Amino acid sequence: MDLITTFFNWDILVRSFPMLMRGVGNTILLGVASIVFGGAAGLLVCLMRLYGPKPVRYVAIAYVDFLRAMPILVLLILIYYALPFVGIRFSSFTAATLALSLVLSAFTAEVCRAGIExxxxxxxxxxxxxxxxxxxxxxTVILPQALRVIIPPLTSNCVSIFKDTALASVVAMPDLLKQATDAQALMANPTPLIGAAALYLVFLLPLVRLVSFLEERGKRQMTAR
Structure with a gap:
């Protein structure tokens, strides 16, 4: 078998496309949910760290440091596979959303803190x-000014979270990567994985360009000051 037949088989790609598109929908839903919950939690943790009583500030600092150091994959495995031993069970989608949201909230808290300060x-x-x-x-006063500083790094973090949604396949969530691997096994050909990579690029490349645009605009605004 040659390279084209093995990795770029058009017939197999067409047959696997419906499975891949279902995975795209689940990936986008997971990414958006994680960004919404993680962003809101991150802002709350930031305010706790900056303006809460001293014990609350210490808890917020420990929370941020722990989650920034914890690999998402390890956290996901703990949530999905370890918590059932203490009677707490989540679906694969909920577990993945929780893991991604927790990690994003830690990074968002630090970005927001830098912007507010x-x-x-x-x-x-x-x-x-x-x-x-x-x-x-x-x-009405502080956050609108802080947004000018924090939007570029926040957008970059959101792109990273969308890429990390691929880890949800570890807990059998039918995201894009899981659907691609299932299609690969079903059709005995790796072409669906190439198709999945192409679909990731289709919806992530515009976000990457958006990050670059926001960073350049932020630099211009800082220079104008």
């Missing part, structure tokens, strides 16, 4: 002098 403290003092409450100040 970049805003001059005088902004808080001015808002306080005007009698504006903490949460109103954070929502």
């Amino acid at each position: 970049n805003v001059p403290k005088g902004q808080f003092e001015a808002a306080s002098a005007l009698g504006i409450g903490f949460w109103t100040t954070m929502r």
Whole structure:
């Protein structure tokens, strides 16, 4: 068998395409859910670390450090395979979403912390002098300014999470990689894996270009200051 027949077999690719597209839908759903939950949790952890009581700050620091050091694959295996021994069971989709969200929340917390600390403290003092409450100040004054700094790294983290969704195949979730490996086994040909790689590129390359655009725009804005 030659290279084309083995890895780029058009007939096998066409036959496996419906399976791959089901995997794409599950991958996108998993990525979006992880980004939404991980982003919200990360902002909450960031605020706890910056403005919570000292014990809460220490807990937030430990949370961030632990999850930034923990490989996603190890965390996923612990959630899906170890927790049932203590009576906690999750579906493969829930386990993957939880693992990805936890890790993303740790990185998001650090990015948000850097962005908020970049805003001059005088902004808080001015808002306080005007009698504006903490949460109103954070929502209307601090976060809009911090977003200029944190959007590029946040977008980069989201791209990384989308790539890490491939790890969900370890817990038998029918994501794009799992569907591709199943199609490979069914058709005794690795062409579906090449098709899966192409589909990953189709929806990840625009996100990578978006990250580059946001980074360049951020640099221009910083230079303009």
